[in-house]
Amino acid sequence: MPNHDKTIVLVGATSAIAEHCARVWLQQGVARLVLVGRDAARLERLADDLRIRSPGTDISAMHGDLVRPESIQDIADSITAHGCPDRVLIAHGALPEQTECQADLAEAEKAMHLNGISPALFAEAFAAHMARAGAGTLGIIGSVAGDRGRKSNYVYGAAKGLVTRYAEGLQHRFAGTGIKVVLIKPGPTDTPMTAHLKSQGAKLAPVEEVARAIVRGMEQGQPEIYVPGKWRWIMLVIRNLPRFVFNKMDI
Amino acid sequence: MVEVNSWGRLEAGRHQLLPLTQHPCTTLPLAAHGLAYGMGRSYGDVCLNPGGALWATRGLDRLLAWDEEAGILTCEAGVLLRDIQRLLVPRGWMLPVTPGTQLVTVGGAIANDVHGKNHHVHGTFGDNVQQLQLLRTDGELMDCSAVRRPDWFAATVGGLGLTGVITQASLRMRRVQGPWLDTETIAYASLDEFFALADASEAEWEHTVSWIDCMSGQTGRGIFMRGNMSAMAGGPSPSARKLTIPFAPPISLVNRLSLRPFNAAYYHLHRRNSGRQPAHYEPFFYPLDNIQEWNRIYGRKGFYQYQCVLPRQGGMEAVQAMLRAITAAREGSFLGVLKTFGNRPAPGMLSFARPGVTLALDFPNKGTSTLRLFERLDAVLREAQGCLYPAKDARMPRDLFEAGYPRLAEFLRYRDPGIRSAFSQRTMGS
Numbered sequence: 036m037p038n039h040d041k042t043i044v045l046v047g048a049t050s051a052i053a054e055h056c057a058r059v060w061l062q063q064g065v066a067r068l069v070l071v072g073r074d075a076a077r078l079e080r081l082a083d084d085l086r087i088r089s090p091g092t093d094i095s096a097m098h099g100d101l102v103r104p105e106s107i108q109d110i111a112d113s114i115t116a117h118g119c120p121d122r123v124l125i126a127h128g129a130l131p132e133q134t135e136c137q138a139d140l141a142e143a144e145k146a147m148h149l150n151g152i153s154p155a156l157f158a159e160a161f162a163a164h165m166a167r168a169g170a171g172t173l174g175i176i177g178s179v180a181g182d183r184g185r186k187s188n189y190v191y192g193a194a195k196g197l198v199t200r201y202a203e204g205l206q207h208r209f210a211g212t213g214i215k216v217v218l219i220k221p222g223p224t225d226t227p228m229t230a231h232l233k234s235q236g237a238k239l240a241p242v243e244e245v246a247r248a249i250v251r252g253m254e255q256g257q258p259e260i261y262v263p264g265k266w267r268w269i270m271l272v273i274r275n276l277p278r279f280v281f282n283k284m285d286i
Numbered sequence: 287m288v289e290v291n292s293w294g295r296l297e298a299g300r301h302q303l304l305p306l307t308q309h310p311c312t313t314l315p316l317a318a319h320g321l322a323y324g325m326g327r328s329y330g331d332v333c334l335n336p337g338g339a340l341w342a343t344r345g346l347d348r349l350l351a352w353d354e355e356a357g358i359l360t361c362e363a364g365v366l367l368r369d370i371q372r373l374l375v376p377r378g379w380m381l382p383v384t385p386g387t388q389l390v391t392v393g394g395a396i397a398n399d400v401h402g403k404n405h406h407v408h409g410t411f412g413d414n415v416q417q418l419q420l421l422r423t424d425g426e427l428m429d430c431s432a433v434r435r436p437d438w439f440a441a442t443v444g445g446l447g448l449t450g451v452i453t454q455a456s457l458r459m460r461r462v463q464g465p466w467l468d469t470e471t472i473a474y475a476s477l478d479e480f481f482a483l484a485d486a487s488e489a490e491w492e493h494t495v496s497w498i499d500c501m502s503g504q505t506g507r508g509i510f511m512r513g514n515m516s517a518m519a520g521g522p523s524p525s526a527r528k529l530t531i532p533f534a535p536p537i538s539l540v541n542r543l544s545l546r547p548f549n550a551a552y553y554h555l556h557r558r559n560s561g562r563q564p565a566h567y568e569p570f571f572y573p574l575d576n577i578q579e580w581n582r583i584y585g586r587k588g589f590y591q592y593q594c595v596l597p598r599q600g601g602m603e604a605v606q607a608m609l610r611a612i613t614a615a616r617e618g619s620f621l622g623v624l625k626t627f628g629n630r631p632a633p634g635m636l637s638f639a640r641p642g643v644t645l646a647l648d649f650p651n652k653g654t655s656t657l658r659l660f661e662r663l664d665a666v667l668r669e670a671q672g673c674l675y676p677a678k679d680a681r682m683p684r685d686l687f688e689a690g691y692p693r694l695a696e697f698l699r700y701r702d703p704g705i706r707s708a709f710s711q712r713t714m715g716s
Contacts, residue, residue: 051307051345077308084348088373 042067042120046110046157047101047127049077051226052176055246056124057081061089063250069114070096072127101127102153111160119168122253123161125154125175136190143190151194155201162205162214170213174253175202177220179261182270185286206258215256219249222266290340293581294329295534295588296651296680299336299708306364307345311453313425314341319706320423322451324364324391328398329591330680331708332446338706341451343393349373350454357459358416363393363452368575370457375567379459380515382408388572393452398677399444399632401639402571403493403513406628410639412443414458420450423704427453432633441700444634446676448710449700463517467493469565470512473557477506477602481643484626487512493570495625497556499549500618500647504606508624509556513570524566530578538585538650540619548620584650589619590680592663593646595627596672601643604670608645608663615659619648635693638675646678657681676709687713 043060045053048070057068068085072078078096086094097114100106114120131146158175165171180188181195202218209216225239245262252260261267273281289298303323304315314320317339324343326333334340346364353359357379359370368388370381385400394400399412408414417431420442428450430439442449470491474480480496487494491512498508540548574580581589596604605624612618623646627639649656664686667674673690674682688694698714706716 080348080350083350087349087352 040066041122042069042118044069044071044114044120044123044161046071046123046125046154048072048096049074049081050126050128051242052221052224052245052249053124053126054081055242056126056249057085058088059246059250060122061085061092065089065092067093067117068095069120070094071101071110071114072096072098073101074098101157102148104156107153107156107160111157111164115161115164119164119171120161121170122172123157123165123174124249124253125157125161125173127154128176130188131191133186133188133190146190147194147197149194150191151197154198158201158205158216162209162216165214166209166212172215172217172253172256173205174217174219174249176249177202177218179220179222179266179270181220183274183281187286215253215258217253217257218259219252219262220260220266220270221245221249221262222269224262290323290326290334291588292330292333292680293327294590294651294680295581295584295586296330296590297588299334301335301337302339303342304339305342305345306451306453310427311346311421311451312427314421314423314451314704315339317341317704319704321705321707322363322393322397322447324394325366325389327387327390327394329678330676331712332398332676332679333394334708335706336708343391343451346393346453351456357461358456359459360454360456361392362454363396364391366391367395371567374459375462375465378461378463380462380567382414382458382460383411384571385411386572387575388568389575392455392457393447396443396452396455397445397447399634399637399639400677401627403495403625405639406488406494406626406630407492408460409628409630410444410633410637412633412637415443416456416458418442418455419453421453422450422702438700440633440635441697442634444632444637445697445700446636446707446709448702448705448707450702450705462515464515464519465523465567466516466518467513467565467567467570468516468518468562469493469570470562471556471560472510472512473507473553473560474510475505475507477504477605480506480508480510480624481602481626483510484643488626488628490514495623497552498609498622498624498645499553500609500612500622501546501549501616502553502609503613504610506605506609506624507553508622509553509560511570513565515567516564518564524568524576528576528578531580531582534582534584534586536586538587538589539583540589540648540650542616545616545618545620552620584619584648587651587653589651590649590656590660591646591678592649592660593644593675593678594663594667594672595638595640595642595644595675596667596670597642598626600670601672604666604672605643605645607666611659611662611666612647615655615662617649617652617656617659619650621648622646635697636676636691638673638677642672644675646675676713679709682713684713684715 075098082096128150136143177198178195180192205216248262287300290301291298320339321335323340343364346362351360395411420428493513496510629641
């Protein structure tokens, strides 16, 4: 088992994708798991569940503000005080309602902060510790929505686009070192965040499969993962559609 | 609104899908009439509510407590039996009762009070529920067990989700020494032989079941299988490779041409391979779980399952009469099961498993001719005072349901007025 002595940190641990990634990692064997989130009660419940699944793992929960820079710094510093983690997965986010963001700039700002700036700052904070340790894998969840702005969700898409550029920059910075930065772009996944899409009849990928692909990709240190894999090709087409075609599409 | 179907794939209805995700669940999302929906593995319409809402429970899948001393697992209702088995079997614990698939939720297993191959030893799934939590649509949250609110417990176990939404449960596990069973396969050439084998196996064998050749006429030949959990080290663990039936063919692959030769081949193959051998619990308990979406083999029109239980008094003659009718109609499938239940009372007011013998058969949906065959089978069933299994049913007449479930009137007092299913509308009037 490759991970028996490893420390794994999940930021936004109560998100369905992070929760299922935790289950996959624990099946492989993990020494220490730190769950970071906003809601203390939900984190504790998640920790209880994971402790039953893996009694041998040291599992702790840490709650705090995920948006303020000082809070992000504090969280990263206090986790790394016990040693630099081997894997950090930054997974928090919330799918905003595009029309509400258009009508209310405060909503738009909140969505961009939570889905774009906050994950980037978490990445920066942990990257500093990994740079000192000279090793580690940093996974950041972006989205296929960040590949090209679309009228149906460009506020979310712009935030995830920021994450994409940030991850690229970190990859460039750490090229040739022991530090891997993995940008993860899930397609629509069956989670509470997409419940309304499901009730509209959208085809969503099962979260268990998405989690397995993310863990596999992070263990291999791939620079960019689309999950499910077909989204790589779908987005290649979408990104390259000429504007006169793209503008006619209702997506 | 989204199309949701049950395992029989008979008729997809449009539903409003409302996922439950956060536990503790203290309110249900607003709906005129809702129904809890787990894996949709019941065959007919007990899990459907067309035109209304389904509260999807799969997101309620956290483990809440594990008491290793007492062997009691408390979990949310959307946890799959498979996940419990895979987590705890390596630690020496197993669910005492599981149905023929482990791809069902804890909540669904309770609501249908499912049974396994060891009914005569461990009873039904509900017999092994220590406590459950029920959320009513008016927001009331109730803990029920055999001692605390025993009436609510008896209404909810086997209550088809109609008393409220089961949000969590505490399950009694049983000790095992490993994942292996010591099994024996014996061919039988008649129903007399089947009943003799079943009765002789009760004392020494925990698991008993048989495959029956539904084309064999009233003689009723088949393959009897029995097994005990065992400490032995078996062979290699079963492969995780899964087969998927990629699409539903335009016509059923189970048809007049394939039915008789396949059943004969199955019988002779297993007769030749009879004898004792070790078996891993997954293929022994859940033989079809590795073929994903196997229900598609019946084609686009879907299929029915007819599962009844008959009292032992007159049961053999009734099984004979049913096999005669099925063979004559040349309908049926490869999946025929004949099994005896133990002599124990059921925990739920609407529990299906009861003393007697149960016959289960799949039938590709051929429209009126299939329904007409069911009417002939119903007549035999009425005469023998048997009943049908709601979890498998999509068509039983209301009077047959009422006759088979004498505690129905008592049960109705515990129904949640905000909950209904296609089944409840069909058999209970609302």
